[in-house]
Amino acid sequence: MGDSETVVAEASAAEAYPPAGYNNTVSNPVNEAGATVEISGEAAAQANSSYEFAYSGDGNAYAAGDPNSVLQQAQFGATNESKQGAGVPDANEASGVSGKEAMESAMVSGDHSTVNGGVGSVGLENGNALENVDGSDDKQLTDAYAAALSAEEDRLWNIVTANSSDFTAWTSLIEETEKVAENNILKIRRVYDAFLAEFPLCYGYWKKYADHEARLGSVDKVVEVYERAVQGVTYSVDMWLHYCIFAISTYGDPDTVRRLFERGLAYVGTDYLSFPLWDKYIEYEYIQQDWARLALIYTRILENPNQQLDRYFSSFKELASNRPLSELRTADEAAAVADVVSEGTGQAVEGEVRPDGAENSPKPVSAGLTEAEELEKYIGIREEMFKKAKEFDSKIIGFETAIRRPYFHVRPLNIGELENWHNYLDFIEREGDLSKIVKLYERCVIACANYPEYWIRYVLCMEASESMDLANNVLARASQVFVKRQPEIHLFCARFREQAGDLVGARAAYQLVHTEISPGLLEAIIRHGNMEYRLGKLEDAFSLYEQAIAIEKGKEHSQTLPMLFAQYSRFVYLASGNAEKAREILVGGLDNATLSKPLLEALLHFEAIQPQPKRVDIDFLESLVVKFVTPNPESHSVASATEREELSSIFLEFLNLFGDVQSIKRGEDRHAKLFLPHRSMSELKKRHAEDFLASDKTKVPRAYSAQSPAQSLMGAYPNAPNQWTNYGAQPQTWPAATQAQAQQWPAGYTQQVVHYEPVLLFSEIEVYA
Numbered sequence: 001m002g003d004s005e006t007v008v009a010e011a012s013a014a015e016a017y018p019p020a021g022y023n024n025t026v027s028n029p030v031n032e033a034g035a036t037v038e039i040s041g042e043a044a045a046q047a048n049s050s051y052e053f054a055y056s057g058d059g060n061a062y063a064a065g066d067p068n069s070v071l072q073q074a075q076f077g078a079t080n081e082s083k084q085g086a087g088v089p090d091a092n093e094a095s096g097v098s099g100k101e102a103m104e105s106a107m108v109s110g111d112h113s114t115v116n117g118g119v120g121s122v123g124l125e126n127g128n129a130l131e132n133v134d135g136s137d138d139k140q141l142t143d144a145y146a147a148a149l150s151a152e153e154d155r156l157w158n159i160v161t162a163n164s165s166d167f168t169a170w171t172s173l174i175e176e177t178e179k180v181a182e183n184n185i186l187k188i189r190r191v192y193d194a195f196l197a198e199f200p201l202c203y204g205y206w207k208k209y210a211d212h213e214a215r216l217g218s219v220d221k222v223v224e225v226y227e228r229a230v231q232g233v234t235y236s237v238d239m240w241l242h243y244c245i246f247a248i249s250t251y252g253d254p255d256t257v258r259r260l261f262e263r264g265l266a267y268v269g270t271d272y273l274s275f276p277l278w279d280k281y282i283e284y285e286y287i288q289q290d291w292a293r294l295a296l297i298y299t300r301i302l303e304n305p306n307q308q309l310d311r312y313f314s315s316f317k318e319l320a321s322n323r324p325l326s327e328l329r330t331a332d333e334a335a336a337v338a339d340v341v342s343e344g345t346g347q348a349v350e351g352e353v354r355p356d357g358a359e360n361s362p363k364p365v366s367a368g369l370t371e372a373e374e375l376e377k378y379i380g381i382r383e384e385m386f387k388k389a390k391e392f393d394s395k396i397i398g399f400e401t402a403i404r405r406p407y408f409h410v411r412p413l414n415i416g417e418l419e420n421w422h423n424y425l426d427f428i429e430r431e432g433d434l435s436k437i438v439k440l441y442e443r444c445v446i447a448c449a450n451y452p453e454y455w456i457r458y459v460l461c462m463e464a465s466e467s468m469d470l471a472n473n474v475l476a477r478a479s480q481v482f483v484k485r486q487p488e489i490h491l492f493c494a495r496f497r498e499q500a501g502d503l504v505g506a507r508a509a510y511q512l513v514h515t516e517i518s519p520g521l522l523e524a525i526i527r528h529g530n531m532e533y534r535l536g537k538l539e540d541a542f543s544l545y546e547q548a549i550a551i552e553k554g555k556e557h558s559q560t561l562p563m564l565f566a567q568y569s570r571f572v573y574l575a576s577g578n579a580e581k582a583r584e585i586l587v588g589g590l591d592n593a594t595l596s597k598p599l600l601e602a603l604l605h606f607e608a609i610q611p612q613p614k615r616v617d618i619d620f621l622e623s624l625v626v627k628f629v630t631p632n633p634e635s636h637s638v639a640s641a642t643e644r645e646e647l648s649s650i651f652l653e654f655l656n657l658f659g660d661v662q663s664i665k666r667g668e669d670r671h672a673k674l675f676l677p678h679r680s681m682s683e684l685k686k687r688h689a690e691d692f693l694a695s696d697k698t699k700v701p702r703a704y705s706a707q708s709p710a711q712s713l714m715g716a717y718p719n720a721p722n723q724w725t726n727y728g729a730q731p732q733t734w735p736a737a738t739q740a741q742a743q744q745w746p747a748g749y750t751q752q753v754v755h756y757e758p759v760l761l762f763s764e765i766e767v768y769a
Contacts, residue, residue, distance in 0.1 A: 167410040185216040200232035201408035203239040235442045240264030275308040295328040302386045305393035399424035452488040487518045565589025566602035597643045625651045
């Protein structure tokens with residue numbers, strides 16, 4: 001067997017994820033973690049000594065009885081298939097290792113821990129390509145770039161270096177590189193390495209990369225690309241299909257090709273749309289005319305729902321009717337029948353092959369049956385499997401047909417498809433089969449790779465299943481590769497780490513958000529401060545707020561600064577009970593931040609809840625409210641008319657509780673002057689339209705025509721009587737994050753919006769769960 005055949009027949013090693021997921025991976029976790037393993041010659045054979053076991057089924061070894069459990073699929077040769085044909089017990093049971101233990105040890109082992117775009121699976125052959133654009137110590141790269149880049153290449157490299165998530169720029173760069181450097185394999189490798197480090201799920205680009213290597217490189221290099229590809233997008237039927245087609249056209253050893261098929265089927269064999277790979281496997285075995293293997297393949301297919309299940313059952317029956325039963329039985333099956341007959345027991349155990357590790361149900365077969373009767377029973381066993389698979393198919397067909405885009409793309413999915421994934425996951429989780437659950441999640445996070453909610457749900461599901469190693473593996477993939485630029489996943493990671501007792505990891509996650517992902521994000525500051533308070537580090541929490549305020553002060557017209565002052569004041573009052581310091585913070589906010597509804601509302605609320613005797617400076621508060629609610633073209637305030645009216649209503653309620661009659665009158669007159677005319681005009685227009693449409697008989701006196709001035713004033717803010725009374729129970733709605741604060745996303749990406757709606761209540765400290 002040649003060097004490349006050794007690699008194809010065996011699986012390649014991959015580095016495990018760091019548990020915390022943040023140490024030394026902040027700037028570019030994919031590039032820094034991904035050093036490509038050179039796969040050739042003796043070095044490859046030595047380095048991959050454990051490949052066959054590690055790769056043979058770990059991606060699917062998720063529960064006892066899984067068809068591709070890591071122990072059952074550790075050996076893909078004829079011996080293993082013979083054992084399956086004889087109906088031997090599940091390998092996990094025989095070894096004393098539970099399905100969950102096999103699953104977890106395989107998923108996070110040092111041999112193979114990365115699936116669907118793992119950090120260690122898509123490394124750059126020549127290091128960090130983005131860092132090497134302007135020069136490198138690597139001699140190959142220096143030689144490759146001795147000739148100047150074209151102007152367009154240079155422009156596109158600058159774009160992707162500045163924003164590595166710009167998918168459109170990347171594809172344009174690949175196209176330009178292929179055009180300009182058609183025969184320069186080093187240039188081609190460099191651009192594909194860098195692109196696939198960012199987008200490892202793009203199986204089509206892995207295929208194109210392999211094609212370039214086949215055209216300009218060597219067979220070993222093609223294998224190397226495919227090995228990285230099946231680690232980068234492990235659960236892609238198409239990726240395994242391309243790899244197997246390459247192996248068929250390259251190698252003459254059937255066992256080498258079969259082992260590669262088995263590796264792929266260990267991951268995607270139960271995928272509802274796996275029929276292209278099964279078809280290719282069947283086609284290959286037809287060419288080999290190994291009818292026992294072919295019958296075994298059909299048997300395995302019939303155990304699980306598949307879009308083409310009816311066709312496969314018909315093809316199996318056709319095969320069984322055209323070939324003698326002796327050719328369809330494996331050697332072990334035939335030996336088992338012969339042994340029983342020779343012992344004169346009158347009974348034989350017909351091999352009901354259960355390659356998925358499901359519970360075996362041996363069927364008694366009379367030793368004296370004719371061949372026709374034995375064939376009927378042989379087919380009958382498979383028919384029962386087929387019927388069981390069809391029964392489950394009827395439960396999932398609605399979910400499967402609603403999946404319009406099972407592959408990855410940067411374009412957002414429609415709402416219906418996103419909801420379908422949630423509903424499908426709900427159903428599978430209720431079924432309780434961990435194998436099916438994990439496989440469906442892995443399919444989901446290919447199509448929904450850009451949506452943190454599915455990664456978070458996956459982590460929580462694995463945590464609930466007590467599969468913490470799997471949960472950490474999933475969280476690392478999400479936070480380091482797929483949604484690494486979205487703050488939600490890092491905030492979730494911080495809380496997850498804290499709950500696990502990993503305080504260093506939790507703080508690192510928060511710090512990453514503060515410094516790189518979304519500096520100044522209010523939710524991150526609040527969550528981090530609350531964590532430090534829970535840990536008894538109140539001064540650290542105070543320092544966190546003060547640092548954030550200092551940074552925001554340096555920004556012109558910061559919309560976050562007023563909310564920071566308001567939240568800091570509340571936090572100080574709740575956490576330490578220091579009313580004077582809380583008041584000083586609010587006053588400082590008035591001096592340093594633009595007047596805003598959240599800040600003034602916080603001040604009014606703070607004064608309202610102070611114990612008796614109160615020291616309320618009505619004149620001071622009124623001057624602030626007047627300044628805010630009165631339109632001023634020269635003011636930098638961006639308050640809307642609705643915000644100004646709401647604050648005026650809140651202040652009127654405050655005055656009714658704590659003001660005197662003169663201040664109340666001033667407030668009511670001001671409110672009526674500023675807001676009542678606008679409301680009255682809109683109401684009059686509405687009334688006129690209603691009067692025009694209504695008949696004379698159904699007309700009734702309109703309230704506005706008989707209202708007293710006092711009634712009109714109350715109509716201007718109808719919610720005012722209850723607003724302050726219920727204020728303590730109402731969450732404040734913060735204005736949307738400004739463009740400067742929000743994360744910038746390239747065209748084609750769906751921005752996962754963080755809803756900044758902290759419940760700023762004095763009755764509780766934990767603002768965010």
